[in-house]
Amino acid sequence: MKASAFSYARATSVANALDLLAAHGDSAKVLSGGQSLMPAMNLRLINPELLVDIGDLAELRGIVLRGDVLRIGALTRHVDLLQSPEIAAHAPLLTEAIGHVAHPAIRNRGTIGGSLAHADPASELPACMLALKATIIVRGQPGERRIAAGDFFTGIYETALSPQELLVAVEVPVARKDSTHFFHEFARRHGDYAIVGAAAQAVVRDGVFADLRIAFFAVGDRPLLAKVAARLVDVAITPVILAEASAALGEELDPQEDQQASAAMRRHLAGVLLVRGVSALLGRPDLSGAPA
Amino acid sequence: MTMEAPIVLVPISLQVNGEPVEAQVLPRLNLADFLREHLSLTGTHVGCEHGVCGACTVRVNGDIVRSCLMLAVQTHRASVETIEGLSDSGEIADLQASFRQRNALQCGYCTPGMLMTAQDLLKQHPEAGREQIREHLSGNYCRCTGYQAIVDAVEATARTRMERPS
Ligand SMILES: Cc1cc2nc3c(=O)[nH]c(=O)nc-3n(C[C@H](O)[C@H](O)[C@H](O)COP(=O)(O)OP(=O)(O)OC[C@H]3O[C@@H](n4cnc5c(N)ncnc54)[C@H](O)[C@@H]3O)c2cc1C
Ligand code: FES
Ligand code: FES
Numbered sequence: 001m002k003a004s005a006f007s008y009a010r011a012t013s014v015a016n017a018l019d020l021l022a023a024h025g026d027s028a029k030v031l032s033g034g035q036s037l038m039p040a041m042n043l044r045l046i047n048p049e050l051l052v053d054i055g056d057l058a059e060l061r062g063i064v065l066r067g068d069v070l071r072i073g074a075l076t077r078h079v080d081l082l083q084s085p086e087i088a089a090h091a092p093l094l095t096e097a098i099g100h101v102a103h104p105a106i107r108n109r110g111t112i113g114g115s116l117a118h119a120d121p122a123s124e125l126p127a128c129m130l131a132l133k134a135t136i137i138v139r140g141q142p143g144e145r146r147i148a149a150g151d152f153f154t155g156i157y158e159t160a161l162s163p164q165e166l167l168v169a170v171e172v173p174v175a176r177k178d179s180t181h182f183f184h185e186f187a188r189r190h191g192d193y194a195i196v197g198a199a200a201q202a203v204v205r206d207g208v209f210a211d212l213r214i215a216f217f218a219v220g221d222r223p224l225l226a227k228v229a230a231r232l233v234d235v236a237i238t239p240v241i242l243a244e245a246s247a248a249l250g251e252e253l254d255p256q257e258d259q260q261a262s263a264a265m266r267r268h269l270a271g272v273l274l275v276r277g278v279s280a281l282l283g284r285p286d287l288s289g290a291p292a
Numbered sequence: 293m294t295m296e297a298p299i300v301l302v303p304i305s306l307q308v309n310g311e312p313v314e315a316q317v318l319p320r321l322n323l324a325d326f327l328r329e330h331l332s333l334t335g336t337h338v339g340c341e342h343g344v345c346g347a348c349t350v351r352v353n354g355d356i357v358r359s360c361l362m363l364a365v366q367t368h369r370a371s372v373e374t375i376e377g378l379s380d381s382g383e384i385a386d387l388q389a390s391f392r393q394r395n396a397l398q399c400g401y402c403t404p405g406m407l408m409t410a411q412d413l414l415k416q417h418p419e420a421g422r423e424q425i426r427e428h429l430s431g432n433y434c435r436c437t438g439y440q441a442i443v444d445a446v447e448a449t450a451r452t453r454m455e456r457p458s
Binding site: 001002003004005006007008009010024028031034035038039042043049050051053055079102103104105106108109189190191 | 296297298299300302318319320322325341342343346349355356357358360361362363365366368409412413426427428430431432
């Protein structure tokens with residue numbers, strides 16, 4: 001199908017985009033890479049009256065290292081993340097995760113701002129933001145708000161953004177020298193949305209977690225930072241402790257049932273990912289059932 | 293109260309296969325339909341219209357994109373290349389010959405998108421092997437060939453290009 005008729009404005013600055021959004025209210029939509037918005041419009045799931053195209057706003061582009069924070073502009077495309085040496089050096093979790101997002105032609109247009117604002121619960125980047133303890137920066141006419149990733153995602157396709165605000169950037173703390181990461185997802189085909197996935201960032205000292213943040217996606221209405229991770233910090237992990245944590249994880253999740261998988265299958269797969277993730281992060285194949 | 297925005301034709305100027313193009317388009321017109329219906333470049337195919345099948349793949353400013361997910365108005369000042377452009381310039385003559393030789397096309401619906409995507413891979417990774425070829429083509433559907441012959445054709449082209457002094 002084709003999108004129904006709408007009018008179009010090419011924003012000339014962030015201030016101009018915010019003026020347009022304020023003037024047109026809920027009937028306007030921001031157009032970034034269009035890789036989620038256009039399919040939804042072509043399927044006539046949504047029919048905005050005005051698209052505000054932010055594609056020309058150079059001020060929303062780019063990846064900058066400032067002290068111990070990486071600032072990633074909203075218009076940074078998936079392919080830019082994939083190829084960025086700064087991201088590879090300071091947020092390698094993102095480099096690994098982004099290869100699982102869609103396909104090359106889609107990664108050439110899709111942006112980080114669009115992915116986070118779209119907030120698909122099966123999407124990789126929102127979960128990475130939780131694992132990396134990112135801050136999401138949004139701007140409206142009254143000014144800027146800084147929102148912790150943990151407070152940003154509020155439901156299926158729902159976020160703390162108001163229709164009059166623009167997501168302008170995300171800030172990710174630079175990975176510490178002694179940190180490690182893990183990313184894995186189960187999907188039917190490479191590039192498909194995940195059935196279940198996990199993104200983790202950890203600090204390991206002497207074979208023990210000093211810190212562990214593991215976020216799951218496609219397990220509920222929004223990405224979820226697993227609380228059970230706390231049980232695994234500062235303890236010598238045994239297969240028994242890990243199996244208990246994996247069982248407890250199932251209770252934290254509220255997975256959907258769809259054509260791809262039942263809720264029970266999603267719970268099971270999340271448990272498998274927790275075990276594999278912990279085993280990989282600690283470099284202990286014995287924990288995932290392999291001989292030590 | 294919110295303002296009504298009138299729907300008006302938007303002037304765009306761009307390059308298509310190296311030629312300058314000026315047009316007036318409605319915002320809702322996507323790039324695939326612009327190429328096919330306004331410029332009669334029907335090599336770009338339209339399958340799903342929501343980004344899933346890859347039949348509509350073209351190059352914009354050197355990057356492959358889904359032309360069903362891009363609006364014609366977004367190509368203002370851009371350089372667009374279609375399968376006609378790649379074909380006429382001879383850029384992919386060897387890849388096309390390899391597709392023919394190995395029966396990598398049957399109905400041909402997916403072929404323009406496959407060629408675009410395969411050429412994109414071979415430009416970035418001339419040494420690509422089967423796994424990488426499969427991964428790069430994972431967003432392009434073919435309902436006829438079963439993919440094996442397509443991977444063969446791309447792999448054969450990669451090998452020949454690597455051997456050829458450039
Ligand atoms: C076939 C296919 C497969 C895909 N597979 C995956 C996948 O496996 N994983 C995955 O994560 N994604 C996948 N995607 C989606 C892709 O990653 C999109 O790029 C991304 O979800 C949206 O980014 P965008 O820049 O294209 O945003 P758009 O489509 O332009 O916008 C999406 C939404 O966010 C709003 N928005 C955009 N930017 C801003 C901003 N700066 N401020 C406020 N609001 C904003 C828009 O108004 C719209 O509501 C897939 C897409 C396709 C077509
Ligand atoms: S028609 Fe564009 S991807 Fe199918
Ligand atoms: S040859 Fe028919 S779809 Fe590929």
